[in-house]
Amino acid sequence: MACLSRAAFAGQHNPSHPLDRFLFQSFAVVIDPKVSMTLNSTVQTTTNQNFLLTIAGGPGKAGDVIALYAPANVDPNTVLFVKYIQGNQIPGYVGTGNGTYTFTLLNLRTDSKFVLITGGLGSNLQAPNFTIIAQSPVITNTNVNQPxxxxxxxxxxxxxxxxxxxxxxxxxxxxxxxxxxxxxxxxxxxxxxxxxxxxxxxxxxxxxxxxxxxxxxxxxxxxxxxxxxxxxxxxxxxxxxxxxxxxxxxxxxxxxxxxxxxxxxxxxxxxxxxxxxxxxxxxxxxxxxxxxxxxxxxxxxxxxxxxxxxxxxxxxxxxxxxxxxxxxxxxxxxxxxxxxxxxxxxxxxxxxxxxxxxxxxxxxxxxxxxxxxxxxxxxxxxxxxxxxxxxxxxxxxxxxxxxxxxxxxxxx
Missing domain, CATH: 2.60.40.380 (Purple acid phosphatase-like, N-terminal)
Structure with missing residues (x-):
């Protein structure tokens, strides 16, 4: 049996990735003390661990971005976050700025944190003005060498x-x-x-x-x-x-x-x-x-x-x-x-x-x-x-x- 292994033809096309919209953008950090992000736990012990994130006092916009950075101390203008959701994915968040969401975190062998980013995914996608206005406590990874x-x-x-x-x-x-x-x-x-x-x-x-x-x-x-x-x-x-x-x-x-x-x-x-x-x-x-x-x-x-x-x-x-x-x-x-x-x-x-x-x-x-x-x-x-x-x-x-x-x- 012969197996000719061939993926889709490598023609000229522009592959789309959900993080593409954040490429070549700048991120300001202006923490708003009226906005809070809390977690049910700040310790990661295994892969595929669930964390409940609670946001209070946020802008409540559908295009707000809630993102996970790993490592937690990474420069947001040097390396992008690894995953994100939008405000309209959080039940009850739009219009109130309050809500909870359960994230599943892989063991990425480092500490991590969530941030709330405004100004991005609304109507002005061509020239967004991204600002990090809140961040969660750091999630400490105690099992970085888990196989x-x-x-x-x-x-x-x-x-x-x-x-x-x-x-x-x-x-x-x-x-x-x-x-x-x-x-x-x-x-x-x-x-x-x-x-x-x-x-x-x-x-x-x-x-x-x-x-x-x-x-x-x-x-x-x-x-x-x-x-x-x-x-x-x-x-x-x-x-x-x-x-x-x-x-x-x-x-x-x-x-x-x-x-x-x-x-x-x-x-x-x-x-x-x-x-x-x-x-x-x-x-x-x-x-x-x-x-x-x-x-x-x-x-x-x-x-x-x-x-x-x-x-x-x-x-x-x-x-x-x-x-x-x-x-x-x-x-x-x-x-x-x-x-x-x-x-x-x-x-x-x-x-x-x-x-x-x-x-x-x-x-x-x-x-x-x-x-x-x-x-x-x-x-x-x-x-x-x-x-x-x-x-x-x-x-x-x-x-x-x-x-x-x-x-x-x-x-x-």
């Missing part, structure tokens, strides 16, 4: 399975043994990914579970003795090579992610990613053992905190099904960075240029290749195509975003 975002991957060795996860800086990650990598602002090609959309990814750990037998169900945990372990999960290995047993595989593409608390939704069209995620997870009980996802994963489009939300969302199935991927235009397509599409305006990845994807996804390497390499000198042309065996099936994972003309490495 989150677990996702499995098979390798070219059928006796080995990889598990990858994220912490802030766990010193001794293990699922017996593990390696750690990350990326920084300097690794990324362009804006907004290396500017106002940048978010610290933490430490990205990958461990190999070796000596596995075919068609066998394994239970496992990952994390560290010092910082704790994730809840137990399981996977089932593929049949032996040449074994003609039935294998059940889920094929997917172009999924995206969505905030479970309704944040970041204006102009967003990925709400259905949550029921799709849950539908895939429900098929684990029906004997499915592999998910092949052919491009366009998170649609972060340069707002890198969305990758945290994406991996946490899909972990309900990626901790049980190996998650085999290739990049699409929304992971890779950055003008003049060595990808297959070099025309001006081709920037669907919004500066990510495949760096974020390749550091997050531990896919099989080409023979003799110890890590993703440049396809052409001086470019960010990462080699993201590969093949692998899964029982009776040989998968060819083509990367439509890397050069594939006659004479290129991928064409060979």
């Amino acid at each position: 989150t975002q677990g996702h499995l991957a098979v390798t070219q060795d059928p006796t080995t399975m990889l598990i990858s996860w994220t912490t802030k800086n766990s010193a001794k990650p293990t699922a017996k043994w593990a390696t750690t990598q990350t990326y920084t602002r300097a690794d990324i090609c362009g804006a907004p990914a290396n500017g106002t959309g940048y978010f610290d990814p933490g430490s990205l750990h990958t461990a190999a579970m070796t000596g596995l037998q075919p068609s066998t169900k394994y239970y496992y945990v990952y994390g560290s003795d010092a910082d704790g372990y994730a809840l137990e999960a399981f996977f089932t290995t593929a049949p032996a090579s040449g074994d003609q047993s039935l294998v059940k595989i889920i094929m997917s593409a172009d999924m995206g992610q969505s905030q479970v608390d309704g944040a970041n939704e204006p102009g967003k069209d990925e709400e259905n990613s949550i029921p799709v995620t849950n539908a895939i997870a429900s098929e684990i009980a029906n004997g499915y053992t592999l998910n092949v996802h052919n491009g366009d994963l998170s649609y972060a489009d340069g707002f890198l905190a969305d990758w945290d939300n994406y991996y946490e969302q899909i972990s309900v199935f990626t901790r049980y099904l190996p998650f085999m991927t290739v990049p699409g235009n929304h992971e890779r397509d950055t003008y003049n960075s060595g990808d297959a599409f070099t025309f001006p305006g081709s920037n669907d990845a919004r500066g990510e240029c495949g760096i974020v994807y390749t550091r997050q996804q531990s896919m099989p390497q080409q023979p003799g290749q110890s890590k993703p390499i440049m396809a052409t000198a001086g470019s960010w042309g990462l080699r993201s195509y590969y093949s692998f065996e899964y029982g009776p099936i040989h998968f060819l994972q083509y990367d439509s975003e890397s050069p594939f003309a006659e004479g290129t490495l991928q064409r060979q």
Whole structure:
């Protein structure tokens, strides 16, 4: 079986992200003592923790913005907030300035706070005048090295399975043994990914579970003795090579992610990613053992905190099904960075240029290749195509975003 992995054609279009409307804007900070923002708790201990925010004395405008900054002390004119809602999403707020809203916070490995921003999303969108007039107490994160975002991957060795996860800086990650990598602002090609959309990814750990037998169900945990372990999960290995047993595989593409608390939704069209995620997870009980996802994963489009939300969302199935991927235009397509599409305006990845994807996804390497390499000198042309065996099936994972003309490495 051959799998031609191809996301939507990387044509000239302007990807829309809910945070786009805040790009290139300035934020004044003028705290109004008559406005208060309080929380039911100021301590975060786990991922997907709910916080009840209460606002009193606010302007009561539909276009008011309630946003979450992480870290709490970030300069609002340097890095954007990671999520927001508008005033008209808070029951009873418009016209009164009072209301409550329950936010679900991922473990973003840092402290955070909410702010109330005025002057933005009303009728004057072309020239907004953003002012932060109130802020909540700081939410202190007491569990920054909680192992989150677990996702499995098979390798070219059928006796080995990889598990990858994220912490802030766990010193001794293990699922017996593990390696750690990350990326920084300097690794990324362009804006907004290396500017106002940048978010610290933490430490990205990958461990190999070796000596596995075919068609066998394994239970496992990952994390560290010092910082704790994730809840137990399981996977089932593929049949032996040449074994003609039935294998059940889920094929997917172009999924995206969505905030479970309704944040970041204006102009967003990925709400259905949550029921799709849950539908895939429900098929684990029906004997499915592999998910092949052919491009366009998170649609972060340069707002890198969305990758945290994406991996946490899909972990309900990626901790049980190996998650085999290739990049699409929304992971890779950055003008003049060595990808297959070099025309001006081709920037669907919004500066990510495949760096974020390749550091997050531990896919099989080409023979003799110890890590993703440049396809052409001086470019960010990462080699993201590969093949692998899964029982009776040989998968060819083509990367439509890397050069594939006659004479290129991928064409060979």
